[in-house]
Structure formats: structure tokens, C-alpha cells
Amino acid sequence: MATQHSRSAARFMISPAVILLLGWMLVPLIMTLYFSFLDYRPLRGIFDCCVGLENYSRFMGSSSFWDSVTTTLSMVGGILAITLVLGVLLSLLLDQPIWGQGIVRILVIAPFFVMPTVSALVWKNMFMNPVNGLLAYLWKFMGLQPIDWLSEMPLFSIIVIVSWQWLPFATLILLTAIQSLDSEQIEAAEMDGAGSLSRFVYIIMPHLARAITVVILIQTIFLLSIFAEIFVTTGGAFGTRTLTYLIYQRIIESQNIGLGSAGGIFAVILANILAIFLMRIVGKNLDA
Amino acid sequence: MGSITLRKVSKSFGATQVIPPLDLEINDGEFVVFVGPSGCGKSTLLRLIAGLEDVSSGMIEIDGADATLTPPAKRGLAMVFQSYALYPHMSVRRNIAFPLKMAGVDAKVAEEKVTAAASVLNLTDYLERKPGQLSGGQRQRVAIGRAIVREPKAFLFDEPLSNLDAALRVNMRLEISELHQDLATTMIYVTHDQVEAMTMADKIVVLRAGYIEQVGSPLELYNNPANRFVAGFIGSPKMNFIEGESAARHKAHAIGIRPEHCALSAEKVAGAWEGTVEVAEHLGSDTFFHIETADKGVLTVRAIGEFGLRHGDKCWITPDESRIHRFDEDGKTIG
Amino acid sequence: MARAVSTRKKTFYTIAAWAVGLIIFFPILWIFLTSFKTEAEAISDPPSFLFFDWTTENYGVVQERSNYVRFLWNSVILSLGSTVIGLIVAVPAAWAMAFVPGKRTKDVLMWMLSTKMLPAVGVLYPIVLIARYFGIYDSYLLLITVLMLINLPIIVWMLYTYFKEIPVDILEAARMDGATLRDEIIHVLTPMAIPGIASTLLLNVILAWNEAFWTLNLTTVNAAPLTAFIASYSSPEGLFYAKLSAASTMAIAPILILGWFSQKQLVRGLTFGAVK
Numbered sequence: 001m002a003t004q005h006s007r008s009a010a011r012f013m014i015s016p017a018v019i020l021l022l023g024w025m026l027v028p029l030i031m032t033l034y035f036s037f038l039d040y041r042p043l044r045g046i047f048d049c050c051v052g053l054e055n056y057s058r059f060m061g062s063s064s065f066w067d068s069v070t071t072t073l074s075m076v077g078g079i080l081a082i083t084l085v086l087g088v089l090l091s092l093l094l095d096q097p098i099w100g101q102g103i104v105r106i107l108v109i110a111p112f113f114v115m116p117t118v119s120a121l122v123w124k125n126m127f128m129n130p131v132n133g134l135l136a137y138l139w140k141f142m143g144l145q146p147i148d149w150l151s152e153m154p155l156f157s158i159i160v161i162v163s164w165q166w167l168p169f170a171t172l173i174l175l176t177a178i179q180s181l182d183s184e185q186i187e188a189a190e191m192d193g194a195g196s197l198s199r200f201v202y203i204i205m206p207h208l209a210r211a212i213t214v215v216i217l218i219q220t221i222f223l224l225s226i227f228a229e230i231f232v233t234t235g236g237a238f239g240t241r242t243l244t245y246l247i248y249q250r251i252i253e254s255q256n257i258g259l260g261s262a263g264g265i266f267a268v269i270l271a272n273i274l275a276i277f278l279m280r281i282v283g284k285n286l287d288a
Numbered sequence: 289m290g291s292i293t294l295r296k297v298s299k300s301f302g303a304t305q306v307i308p309p310l311d312l313e314i315n316d317g318e319f320v321v322f323v324g325p326s327g328c329g330k331s332t333l334l335r336l337i338a339g340l341e342d343v344s345s346g347m348i349e350i351d352g353a354d355a356t357l358t359p360p361a362k363r364g365l366a367m368v369f370q371s372y373a374l375y376p377h378m379s380v381r382r383n384i385a386f387p388l389k390m391a392g393v394d395a396k397v398a399e400e401k402v403t404a405a406a407s408v409l410n411l412t413d414y415l416e417r418k419p420g421q422l423s424g425g426q427r428q429r430v431a432i433g434r435a436i437v438r439e440p441k442a443f444l445f446d447e448p449l450s451n452l453d454a455a456l457r458v459n460m461r462l463e464i465s466e467l468h469q470d471l472a473t474t475m476i477y478v479t480h481d482q483v484e485a486m487t488m489a490d491k492i493v494v495l496r497a498g499y500i501e502q503v504g505s506p507l508e509l510y511n512n513p514a515n516r517f518v519a520g521f522i523g524s525p526k527m528n529f530i531e532g533e534s535a536a537r538h539k540a541h542a543i544g545i546r547p548e549h550c551a552l553s554a555e556k557v558a559g560a561w562e563g564t565v566e567v568a569e570h571l572g573s574d575t576f577f578h579i580e581t582a583d584k585g586v587l588t589v590r591a592i593g594e595f596g597l598r599h600g601d602k603c604w605i606t607p608d609e610s611r612i613h614r615f616d617e618d619g620k621t622i623g
Numbered sequence: 624m625a626r627a628v629s630t631r632k633k634t635f636y637t638i639a640a641w642a643v644g645l646i647i648f649f650p651i652l653w654i655f656l657t658s659f660k661t662e663a664e665a666i667s668d669p670p671s672f673l674f675f676d677w678t679t680e681n682y683g684v685v686q687e688r689s690n691y692v693r694f695l696w697n698s699v700i701l702s703l704g705s706t707v708i709g710l711i712v713a714v715p716a717a718w719a720m721a722f723v724p725g726k727r728t729k730d731v732l733m734w735m736l737s738t739k740m741l742p743a744v745g746v747l748y749p750i751v752l753i754a755r756y757f758g759i760y761d762s763y764l765l766l767i768t769v770l771m772l773i774n775l776p777i778i779v780w781m782l783y784t785y786f787k788e789i790p791v792d793i794l795e796a797a798r799m800d801g802a803t804l805r806d807e808i809i810h811v812l813t814p815m816a817i818p819g820i821a822s823t824l825l826l827n828v829i830l831a832w833n834e835a836f837w838t839l840n841l842t843t844v845n846a847a848p849l850t851a852f853i854a855s856y857s858s859p860e861g862l863f864y865a866k867l868s869a870a871s872t873m874a875i876a877p878i879l880i881l882g883w884f885s886q887k888q889l890v891r892g893l894t895f896g897a898v899k
Contacts, residue, residue, distance in 0.1 A: 007723060007725065009719070011719075013718060013719040014715070014719050014720065016715070016716070017715075017716035020712060021734075021738050021775060027753075028749035028750055028753070032745055035748065035749075090643060093636065093639060093643065096632075096636040097636060098633070099633065099637045104644040106883050106886070107644035107647060107648040108643070108644050108648070109882070109883070109889075110879060111648075111650070112882070113875065113879045114651065114833075114879070115835070115875055115878070116833060117835055117839075117850045117851075117854045118853050121853060122867070124857075125867060126864055126868070127650065132666040132864070134670060137670055164650070172886065172889060172890055173890050176890045221739075221740050224742065225743055225744065227743075227839070228835035228836065231835075244744045247745070248744050251747060264742070265745065268742055268745045270742075272737070275737050278740070279737065340795050340799075359798070360798045361799060361802065361803075367795075367799045369795070370792075373795065373796035374796075375796075375811055378814075386802075386810070387800035389810075390806055434796075434800065438800070
């Protein structure tokens with residue numbers, strides 16, 4: 001169907017999007033790359049060209065870098081674990097015959113649409129506050145000492161907040177995947193004498209494998225750049241400084257552009273490694 | 289008017305040649321069926337005629353005029369797609385009227401034509417429905433209606449019945465044949481089903497891997513297949529092919545005999561082929577026997593009505609010598 | 624297929640699912656309820672759920688103190704503006720890729736997706752610099768552009784997967800029926816593409832509405848949307864629960880409603896068609 005004429009028309013139609021994205025990607029990235037080789041601290045008026053890889057070695061050599069990597073990994077890993085385990089269970093439950101399934105779905109999906117700053121602030125003040133927070137009341141009600149969540153276990157608290165936001169996403173995707181499973185497959189397994197546990201292990205889980213991978217990759221990409229939740233709750237204090245937040249602090253708060261840019265380049269590389277895996281999966285689907 | 293001539297038409301997708309240069313003559317008013325196994329290039333050939341694909345080389349003439357570079361809409365042809373390709377957001381009425389609207393036909397005239405087409409196709413009660421609310425057969429009729437109102441020089445059908453169930457298929461087959469009788473317009477019909485080809489065609493074009501194997505009327509192909517492929521493709525159940533000694537006796541590499549050209553006997557007959565019944569398929573009107581023989585493989589034999597043979601019974605097959613087809617080593621028919 | 628399920632089992636599942644659903648939804652419900660309390664009731668011990676004196680005064684106070692309507696207006700402008708411009712750029716591109724696929728189409732699509740994965744913080748400073756240089760920091764122009772660019776890959780992908788599902792047969796039928804490219808677009812493609820475009824619009828308005836990194840870092844007053852409005856409620860104002868709740872309710876309500884409409888498209892849009 002494609003003729004020479006339609007080919008060139010197509011190229012013309014695609015180009016605005018390509019040019020915009022190319023500019024959006026390349027211009028700032030090249031600037032960041034350039035800054036990463038400078039000693040650039042505008043507040044002190046320092047602009048020294050070409051310090052080589054010093055920024056990189058300083059950024060990676062500092063203890064805060066390694067702490068931030070550990071924090072990032074624990075945060076992302078914790079959120080992934082929670083959302084996936086609960087997500088699988090919840091999607092299995094929602095796949096069952098239920099009265100008012102549509103409404104339950106709506107209830108479950110709702111947190112995903114809550115603005116990150118809202119959910120962070122509300123959790124921080126109305127739930128995790130050690131004096132007036134709802135959790136404090138709950139603890140008192142159970143005869144326990146209320147916990148100051150965000151200073152006693154800040155990392156865990158942020159993990160809970162973000163998990164609450166992302167659990168709906170995981171659940172919805174896994175539920176969609178479960179519902180796409182051919183019910184005849186389940187029935188065949190039943191006829192073959194598989195109990196509900198074996199059906200879950202041998203039929204449902206393998207079917208979900210791809211959806212789970214997709215959830216992991218997409219969430220990881222979004223979670224690596226968690227910002228508002230930390231910004232609003234702890235401001236990066238008490239061991240909640242992720243790589244993203246560390247870079248943000250270097251650039252915006254301490255205005256050490258060179259150092260921060262080196263960190264930025266590092267984050268870009270990290271994200272790209274992950275991206276390659278996601279692309280493989282999405283790309284495979286494109287052929288099918 | 290509606291004669292179509294292909295001259296040395298070929299089509300390649302990248303480096304693969306789907307259709308090697310071929311010539312074909314389709315006369316005005318003819319019902320021509322392109323038949324062949326899937327992947328033989330029959331649909332591509334149809335799309336070349338329609339103008340939906342550009343030819344790689346060669347020339348397409350419609351009514352004697354070169355139409356090779358004419359865009360599809362200007363060729364004056366109408367096509368019925370396998371998926372029907374109805375516009376899901378338009379009512380049946382608007383679907384059928386669409387080509388008229390595109391041609392800028394006066395709304396009143398268009399309305400008359402749509403009404404006429406709908407009554408021919410029994411769609412009058414469904415004109416306000418959307419395609420999604422119709423059954424498969426009704427959608428098929430809408431697709432045909434959309435083609436009819438254009439009063440095209442020729443109709444192109446791309447496997448139009450393959451999405452229908454068996455009973456409906458037989459009905460639609462008849463309806464399309466009747467339509468052809470009434471309109472006397474050229475029709476080109478693509479199918480992989482040799483029954484459709486045999487029952488509907490004035491002229492069958494058998495294709496394999498882009499090559500035209502044979503062109504002829506249904507009975508010509510049945511009686512005088514040009515080669516082993518055509519012999520095997522036309523006719524149901526398939527022709528039996530026997531190689532080896534029996535073929536050599538007929539001075540051929542292989543011989544073929546149709547199941548309906550064999551006489552079957554439960555008693556020993558002199559000179560007949562001996563075998564054992566493996567499976568008997570009872571159709572009521574006929575019985576098909578699959579008979580295991582010692583040196584000729586499994587042969588299919590058709591007997592009229594019921595025939596008292598069962599699995600494991602011995603039997604003797606007498607082929608009608610005058611209906612034996614002989615093939616050389618390349619599969620060509622020996623005249 | 625559908626099988627008879629015993630009522631007892633169904634009752635059990637229903638209770639379990641509703642319980643879990645309500646727990647997950649509870650924080651939102653709590654925000655909503657608290658927004659109608661007085662500040663004293665909001666921190667009463669034990670907490671009161673439904674039996675309190677409902678009041679709407681918090682909403683008035685919030686509007687008065689921080690001009691909610693202005694932020695809301697900014698949010699609307701930014702999310703709708705960035706999405707509509709994104710669509711204008713993306714529709715032709717997705718269209719061309721879906722209907723005239725070339726050898727490189729797949730690579731282009733993948734590359735577009737990869738730009739989405741660029742960590743924002745890695746390019747934050749250059750963007751700030753560029754914005755300052757052109758004097759567009761804290762302006763609609765800047766924010767709409769940035770939000771459009773970060774969501775453009777998703778818009779292109781969503782549209783592409785929708786357009787892909789329009790059968791080529793139908794376009795060919797239209798061509799056989801004598802439709803020119805213009806007719807094809809007006810009478811056949813657009814009506815068939817509208818549902819896809821609508822859901823793409825919806826999902827991207829939501830994403831842009833909730834985007835917090837760029838809106839927090841590139842705005843101060845003029846173009847600041849609701850994300851920034853809420854962030855301004857971090858302490859000490861955050862300790863006024865009733866007002867915080869009223870502000871939060873106003874910030875999330877519009878999008879929550881849109882979100883419920885778009886939940887079916889959400890999966891497709893955010894997994895780039897990898898999960899259907």
C-alpha cells in the first residue's frame with residue numbers, strides 16, 4: 001500500500017515529533033555533560049574549565065553517594081516487593097466473582113490519581129504524625145506507644161506512602177493480564193487434576209511473568225526519580241536521600257553544578273541500562 | 289464493459305518475487321475465480337488489479353485502456369474484502385451510500401440506488417443499524433451492496449465467504465452466482481476453496497507460488513488437468529496418485545484416478561487392484577472408502593449410496609481405464 | 624466460561640475485596656471527611672468519622688488565603704495545553720507510523736520511548752539555565768513545553784497502538800470507494816480514531832496534572848499549578864488538618880473523576896501496549 005509518495009509524506013508527518021524530542025534529549029544532555037567536566041559553582045562565582053573527571057571521582061568517592069545508592073536501592077526494592085506481592089494477591093482477589101466489582105476497582109485504582117505532593121503531605125501530617133496522626137490514635141487504641149514514623153523509620157514510611165500510590169498500578173496491570181488468560185487453559189489444568197495452588201504456580205504465574213516484568217521495569221523507571229514525596233516529607237534527611245535527591249541537592253541547594261552534573265550523567269547511564277531491558281520487552285510485543 | 293488484461297504483470301516485495309511475470313485475459317461479463325493454496329499469490333494478484341498494490345513491472349489494461357498507474361478509485365472496480373471492511377461508525381445506509389457520496393452523486397439519486405440495492409440484498413429492514421449489530425451474512429451483504437451501487441466495471445471478491453459458517457457459505461455462494469446472472473458484470477473472485485471455484489466460475493485460474501498452473505472452465509480442469517498439481521487440487525475427494533509399476537504399465541511416471549472413477553467389488557475381479565478397507569465414511573448419498581493396498585498405498589474410492597463393506601473387509605478396485613490421467617516426472621500431463 | 628459459583632463463595636470474596644478496597648481508598652475518604660470538619664474536630668481524640676458538625680468553611684478559608692482558583696486555573700492550562708499541543712504534534716507522527724510503516728518505524732518508536740526514561744534530575748540545571756536565558760522561567764510557555772515534551776512519547780505510543788488497531792482493509796475499502804486522502808481522513812479515519820484520541824487526551828491530562836518534579840522546580844508564582852499549591856502546605860500550615868484536607872480535596876477531585884473514566888485505557892497507555 002505504501003507508495004513513494006506516501007513514504008515522503010509520512011516522513012514529513014513524523015519529523016516534528018522527532019525533532020522536538022531530539023532537541024529535548026540532546027541539548028540539555030550535552031550541557032549537563034559539559035558541566036560535568038567543569039568546576040562550576042555560580043554562587044561563589046567559580047567557573048573553572050576542564051577539571052577532567054574530578055567531578056566524577058569526587059561524586060562517586062563521597063560517602064553520601066554510596067549512601068544514596070543504598071537508599072535508592074532499598075527504596076525501589078522495598079516498593080517493588082510490596083506492590084508486586086500485594087498486587088498479585090489483590091488482582092487474584094479482584095478476578096473472583098464479586099458483587100460490585102466495578103466499584104471495588106474504582107476504589108483500588110484511586111490512589112494512583114492522587115497528586116504526589118498531596119499524598120505525601122496527607123500521609124505525613126494526618127496519618128504519620130506522632131501526636132495527631134490517625135496511626136498514632138490506632139497505636140494508642142491498641143495500647144502501644146505511638147511512633148514518630150518519619151523520624152524513627154523515615155525510609156520505611158516513604159516506602160509505605162509510595163507503595164500506596166503504586167499498588168493500584170501494579171494491581172490494575174496484573175488484573176488485566178490475569179483476565180487475558182484463556183479460561184479454557186485453567187479448565188484444562190483442572191481436568192488434568194491441578195489443584196488451585198498448582199494452577200497458580202504452573203498456569204497463572206507463568207502467564208503473569210511478562211506483566212510482572214513490565215510492572216518492575218516501568219515502576220523502576222518512575223521510582224528512580226521519586227522526588228515530590230521526599231521533598232515534602234523529609235527533605236532528604238534521616239537516610240532518605242536517594243540518588244535523584246542527592247543530585248538535586250548538589251545542583252539546586254548547594255549550587256555545585258559540576259558535581260551535580262556528574263551525578264546526573266551517572267543517573268542517566270543507570271536509567272539507560274534499565275531502559276534497554278524494558279525496550280526489549282516492548283519491542284518484542286511490537287513484532288507480534 | 290469490463291474486460292481486464294494483464295500483460296507480463298509481476299510483483300516483488302523487496303527481494304522476494306511473489307508474482308513472476310504473467311499474462312491473463314479476463315473477458316467482459318466473465319466470472320473468473322483465482323484459486324490456489326494459501327500463499328500462492330492469488331490475493332496479491334487481485335490487489336494488483338484493484339490498484340491497492342503497485343505492479344513491479346508489466347501492464348494492466350481495463351477495457352483496453354492502460355490502467356497500470358490509475359489510482360484504485362478511478363479504475364471503476366469495486367471490491368468486497370474478506371473482513372468486509374465496513375465502516376463501523378456508519379449505519380448500513382451510510383455504508384452503502386459512501387461510494388456514491390465520494391463520487392458526488394446527487395443525494396436523491398443515491399438514496400434511490402441504496403434503496404434498490406438494499407431490497408435486492410434483503411437489507412431493507414437493517415438500513416439504520418450499525419455493522420456491529422449485524423450477523424456475518426448480513427455484513428457480507430452490506431459489503432456487496434456497497435460494491436453494487438457503484439455499478440462498477442468489475443467486482444473483485446477477496447475470499448468473501450471464509451468468515452461465514454458452512455450453511456451460510458452455501459447460501460451466499462448461490463446469491464453471488466445469482467447476482468452475477470442478474471448483473472452480467474465481470475467478477476473476479478479469490479478463494480482457496482476449490483468447491484467455490486467449481487460451482488461459481490466460468491473460468492478458473494489455478495495459481496501456485498505466483499505461477500498460473502492452468503486456466504479453463506471448471507469441467508476442462510476437472511477432465512483435462514494440465515498437470516498433477518491441478519489434478520490434485522480440483523475435485524473432492526482428491527485424485528489418487530499411483531507411482532511405480534502400475535504407472536509404468538501406462539508408460540507414465542505417475543498415474544491418477546479420481547475416487548468416483550473406480551468401481552468397487554466385494555468379490556475378486558480379474559485384473560482389479562486388491563485392498564483392505566481401512567475407513568468407510570458414510571455420507572448417506574455416497575460412501576468414501578479409504579483402502580489400503582499392497583503396492584499402491586492408500587486409495588480413496590467413492591461408491592454411490594451405501595455399500596456393504598466395513599473396516600478390515602477385503603475388496604477389489606477396478607479403475608475406469610478411460611479416466612486414468614498420466615503424468616511425467618515433472619508432473620506434466622502426458623497427452 | 625462463566626460458571627455457576629456458590630453464593631457463599633461469592634459472598635466471601637465480595638466481603639474480602641470490599642474490605643481491601645476500602646482500606647486502600649480510606650486515606651482519600653479521610654481527606655474528604657476531614658475537609659468538612661472544624662480544626663478542633665479534625666484532631667479530636669478519638670477521631671470522629673461521620674458524626675461531627677459538617678462545615679464548608681475550610682474551603683472558603685483556603686481560597687481566601689492562597690487563591691486556590693488561580694492554581695487550579697494554572698493546572699488546567701498546563702495540563703490541557705501541554706496535552707493538546709502534544710496531540711497536535713503526535714497525531715500525524717503516530718498516524719504515519721501506523722499506516723505507512725517503514726523499516727525504521729520500530730526504531731523511531733523505541734527511541735521515542737527511551738527519551739521518556741531520561742532522568743529529569745540529570746537535565747534539570749540546563750533547563751533552568753535555558754529558561755532563565757530566554758526569560759521564560761515560571762511561565763506557561765516553559766511549563767507547557769516541558770510537560771508536552773515529557774509526555775510526548777506516551778502520547779505518540781498510545782495513539783500508535785490505537786491507530787494500529789484500525790484495520791488497513793477499511794482504508795483500502797475507502798480508497799476503492801473513491802475517497803481521496805482528505806475524504807479518508809474526514810469520513811473514515813477520524814471517526815474511528817476519536818475514541819483513541821480521547822483516551823490519550825484523558826490519560827495525559829492526568830499525568831500532566833500530577834507531574835511534580837518540573838512543576839515544583841520551574842515555577843514560583845505565576846505558572847505554579849496545584850502541585851506547588853499543595854507543597855506550600857508543608858508545615859506549619861500542614862498541621863491545620865481541616866484546611867489541608869480541603870486544599871487536597873480540591874487538588875485531587877477533578878483528576879480523580881477523570882481518572883475513573885480512563886482506568887481502562889490506563890493499562891494500555893502506561894505499558895506501551897505490552898500488556899493488553
